[in-house]
């Protein structure tokens with residue numbers, strides 16, 4: 103029996119998601135999981151043995167079947183949420199901190215089970231991870247708070263034929279094969295702490311990719327263009343499958359202790375310019391996180407925007423002259439960017455701090471790096487000075503913060519750039 107609060111939550115969940123959507127991708131769950139398993143190296147599929155097939159046939163649906171498959175419900179449960187049978191966060195993204203904790207927990211249990219030779223348990227935990235990755239990257243789970251697209255359909259009104267149709271199911275469901283041929287799964291970390299953190303960012307990529315498919319699918323549905331629907335569904339399913347293959351490959355490598363040295367070497371450094379900070383909780387910049395100087399905008403990865411209009415390469419003055427950076431962030435004054443870090447994984451954080459030589463020549467900006475609320479490093483750079491290298495230890499830090507303050511007379515010239523923000527082991 104459920105306590106009343108849980109019952110209410112379950113009813114709410116069904117109300118919010120709609121009963122049919124509890125299945126989410128439905129049939130495609132199987133296709134995506136099978137495709138991901140199919141691109142694992144042979145030895146990894148042999149580690150799973152018969153469970154490899156069960157993963158695609160049954161285990162990838164465990165989080166949807168917690169009320170009917172009581173025996174396996176524990177493989178989709180969190181110890182920290184006793185009594186919660188249906189965990190919504192396994193189907194829809196929660197806050198980054200919570201999502202990371204859930205991903206870490208299931209990955210940890212899968213790896214541990216493999217280490218102890220409990221292959222079937224490991225595969226069931228992997229099934230839960232499959233489901234979560236697939237649901238997050240599903241074209242009909244893309245719009246925060248609008249899982250039935252009542253809001254989206256106000257922007258994109260259906261014609262007469264579709265007027266009263268629920269579209270959640272049609273947007274994601276169908277029967278198709280997912281082809282990942284040629285994809286080589288990537289190791290996401292040398293430990294569960296690192297791998298789950300990287301997986302979170304891979305899942306963000308899948309969510310963004312899926313968002314780009316939702317409207318084309320809906321338009322194809324309106325136009326009764328079945329081929330068009332599948333074409334765009336596959337764009338989402340392929341990326342889901344790739345992320346899934348990375349996750350499964352990583353779990354098996356960590357669980358068997360077989361991590362190939364070149365793969366783990368590739369994990370020594372990671373740039374964070376493409377990651378979403380906590381201030382973008384649903385992977386976009388809410389209006390409240392906009393900044394007013396040097397122009398009305400929001401942080402950008404890879405470019406700087408002149409006057410809010412023209413994207414220019416990230417350029418910094420260095421001792422050897424101006425240098426362009428592909429990796430980096432331009433950001434505004436007074437709004438902090440906070441990045442989650444896994445504790446004990448990264449030794450240091452380094453970045454080149456400076457102003458764009460042309461746009462920011464008259465500006466002067468204080469760059470501050472903080473960790474868990476404590477200032478780790480701070481420099482003030484003028485627009486005509488060379489960019490400064492900042493480096494700090496982050497081993498115990500779980501929240502890394504970057505902030506900017508205009509210290510010049512001309513705030514409109516505060517064109518600040520964080521060049522190559524990089525974590526290193």
Ligand SMILES: [Zn+2]
Pocket residue numbers: 124125126127165166192193233237
């Ligand atoms: Zn689901």
